[in-house]
Amino acid sequence: MAKMKGFRKLTNVAEALQIALKECSRVRVGTEMVSAECALGRMLAEDVIAQHDVPPYDRAAVDGYAIRSEEAFSASQSNPAIFRIVGVAEAGGGRKRVGPGEAAEIYTGAVMPEGADAVSMAEDCEREGDEVRVLRAVAKYANVSRCGEDIKKGEVVFRKGHVLKAWDIGVLLSIRMREVAVKTRPKVAVISTGSELVEISDPRALDETSLVDSTRPMIKALLAKAGCDVVDGGIVHDEIEAIRDRISNLAAQADLIITIGGTSVGGKDLVPDAVGGVQGSRLIFHGIAAKPGKPLGFGIFMGRPLFMLPGYPVSALVGYECIIKPMIASLTGTPAKEREKVKARLTRRVPTTPGVRHFLRVVLEREGEWIKAKPIALTGSGLLSSVAKADGLVIVGEDKEGLEEGEVVEVELLGD
């Protein structure tokens, strides 16, 4: 029997992540121009400097009458300042002009008429035909949104590395930027290995005993959601040469490569072995102290980081969550949101192995004041339904020797 089980040394989860982050910090993602309207969630590749003032002109901040403030600086109820109304200024209506002793009816957002430098609010005025009586003193620029008040021309509006939010899109357009330079999305290639696997689109998927590849579509969905540009590498058979060729092809196109399966097949470590002997390639670790998730490997293939996920979907998911997700977040600049957590009481004892991080799937049930966490019975990490049926995850640290019945645990809710 080639090698019935086991890895020479299991790497601690935290250490594995550190190694992956360090190696991936060398990944250089490119820069591309995208339309500002489509830049949500993208990371700026350059500082954004305003080429225009916002607002682009002085405008009325309220409805009222635009006047020369010096003509109403001492206006009051008993000593009103009287103006002749010469027009109406509305948003989009073009620029008006008021001369001495004149006022323009003005509405919020309208360009301030030439000659006017303040707006007397409607409630401080009395109108009679073509005349308006201003009953309250008005200071220079009162009720005027000044040109450049929001953003000044030449101002650095966003720094390089900033990840654009929805309102930032609004800001970019308000300074009339049509396109912005952003970092390209990390290009991630995903390959499944396994002679037993078929694609869902393959006619053989209809055979009663066929095994449809379900792990790769799950990982692809997770990557797309995390903002990656996914390169689908398909399924490759359990042959070292075929695996090596497929990875080589993908290494030329992608920033990172993820293989699924082939880390412990028929006693052979096909993918780790495929990495060996290739120029610029090396295996950095193989096997992490996680349950499920142990057969995870990581290396460099032709200069590209290569994650080797186990084929079993739950193990692959744990590997993705622990190592790949935080690594992608570091590349896109968008830290993954932490899951919501609740405290619950465990309904039964769960033995765990010290030194290994355990990922326990639990179903939650309310019981009076408390929430109960029922561990889902498991026979193998192939059982994806254990995740789909679970409400949450209990992560048992390496320092624990099992959890007791009734113990209060923190449950991460499996929102998405």
Place this chain on the structure above:
Amino acid sequence: MAKMKGFRKLTNVAEALQIALKECSRVRVGTEMVSAECALGRMLAEDVIAQHDVPPYDRAAVDGYAIRSEEAFSASQSNPAIFRIVGVAEAGGGRKRVGPGEAAEIYTGAVMPEGADAVSMAEDCEREGDEVRVLRAVAKYANVSRCGEDIKKGEVVFRKGHVLKAWDIGVLLSIRMREVAVKTRPKVAVISTGSELVEISDPRALDETSLVDSTRPMIKALLAKAGCDVVDGGIVHDEIEAIRDRISNLAAQADLIITIGGTSVGGKDLVPDAVGGVQGSRLIFHGIAAKPGKPLGFGIFMGRPLFMLPGYPVSALVGYECIIKPMIASLTGTPAKEREKVKARLTRRVPTTPGVRHFLRVVLEREGEWIKAKPIALTGSGLLSSVAKADGLVIVGEDKEGLEEGEVVEVELLGD
């Protein structure tokens, strides 16, 4: 002066949301078939029933030797059961057969050979040439993942209304579902009104005094992110007839309509007025007790819910967050994640009006043990940079009469 300011009655924010949710509960989104691989985040329109067992056959859960358990039920170190090895069973390698007294070398994931009903783990065996000695008793189905153990044929795997997560995609493929029936994405039309506005792609956007529409692209980005199918209604001039025509056209294509601007223009309520007099249309409320955000309206236009957002970007954003976002979440079945919150001390007094919900943009700074929240000075809700520059939002309830300097407030972080 037509109507210088004011709304007949301001609707409380909570009440406005209740009204919108109630009216929108009548929206009937359709059903469509999508490829299971692309169904992440979609809401199931039907129960999903497994048409196949998972796993589709009995398979080895460990590496070892496949045998007939009855031949090793009393095996022990001192009384080993001896088998002749007749082959190797690997994942994807086709089904083998073992007869009485025979064993097959087997690897995790391989189909159980015909005749075998248990796997003796490699570490409980000693091999010598073509023979293997089993040193430990083996029960029926020991170390075998049974056919249907994960999911049974006929089982309801997901209920109608369930929103698909990444691992659910894996589950769908493992039961060999190529397509699933999901609810269509809510179709939301967005129109800007405003004679002063130009598109960023319009050559007039280069004029120093042009005002590029920035609110509509921001709202479109928010809607797309929330899982809507956005119908872009463009910009329409400040004319009641033109607005009414544009909304009518869009009402035929969309489930919901959002207008931006035209709720309080030049003293005229263009959009609310456009709703009047149209068959099947009515204004339900106009003006909410929010600052910024007051000029929000809601009604029904030709049977479709119509949200009237103010044109100023910050007001529009508040309206989106308070009313539209929770409403979209109710349609897509994906509750918007709550923002992360931190406690901070306010650096200065902020007056607020009782009965009005205030949305205060603050910048956070660490000061020793504490976090300080500095309110951003505001002159108007046109200042989108007040949101872009802010770290968080303090929501001041209707029961408050301002916040005191040094008061501890809850700050919602503006993550996205």
